[in-house]
Amino acid sequence: MSGEDGWVFDSLVGFLRGPVWNVPILTFIEHKSLIFEPGCEEDTEHKAIHDEYKNLVDFMLGSYMEDIGITPEQFEAACGEASTKTTFHQTLFEQVWAADDFEIFKRMMIQKNLELQLQALELLQQKHGIIPESCIPGDSMTPAEQEIMEEIIKKSLEEHEALQATLDEETRDLEKALAESTEEKGRLEMERNHEREMLEKALKMSLSDEPPAEEEEEEEPEPLPPRSDEIDPDELRRRQEYLKEQRDKLLAMKRQEREKQLAAYEGSETTKRPKSSRAARRVLAGSTIDPHTLQFLPEIDLDSKKLQVRKALAERLKVEVIAHHQGDNE
Known part of the structure; x- marks a missing residue:
């Protein structure tokens, strides 16, 4: 592939930053994340979800390759180009590399x-006026x-207001107690920060060509400070269950908004990507099932050439991330 064809990689990274990629990928990650709890042991269900994620990534990448009319061999050659004009968010690297590395995927x-x-x-705290409406969690x-x-x-x-009536x-009191609880938010923030550190560690290991000297035990997060007032264990369980119910409602709302986002993009996009757009919609159609049992991509044949695209992209993004980190250290 000539240097003039270096647009291929930049074009694909642009695709990965857009809704045709992000809507199905983020919908999958959010819905399937519900069984991945801190400290969970690896089991066959987690491995099966990882395999499903690999298939999803390969399916979306393969659909895009067909849309722009290049072969996996051409794309692999494009990934060998010396530079890219397109910058990308680190979450993009995580999404692609997670398909190749189970530890990154789990974290x-x-x-x-x-x-x-x-x-x-x-959301509960905002409804009860505890934090300002402008405050949105998730720096990434x-x-x-x-x-x-x-x-x-x-x-x-x-x-x-309408729902409160x-x-x-009992439910109103439970919701108010949960919104006012500093312990629950503190626990979640501490666990999230710990998992972020473990994800960063897994990413660094994947970027290193040297194997780890020995298997290290997983670090334990710092213990939470003692509660000022002890909460009854049953009450604590009820709060956590209610919070997870609210999380599931949030998932449904996110899915609806993403559908609108994808439709708006498809309506305004001058360069049509029919196969990748249909692929994204097929994934969304699969996510209407119960989140604990849904199958995003039933009966899809994925050949080795589509896998070749993912491998080449992951290796190229790996080079970009290493170069970015080296630039930060200079």
């Missing part, structure tokens, strides 16, 4: 689960995700 999923619970908790959010959360916050506040007194 990414646990962190997402905790972030969703924090977002659901902050892209502008598109921030826009989605702002719209969700707006709708949630509008619906709050339908809640029984």
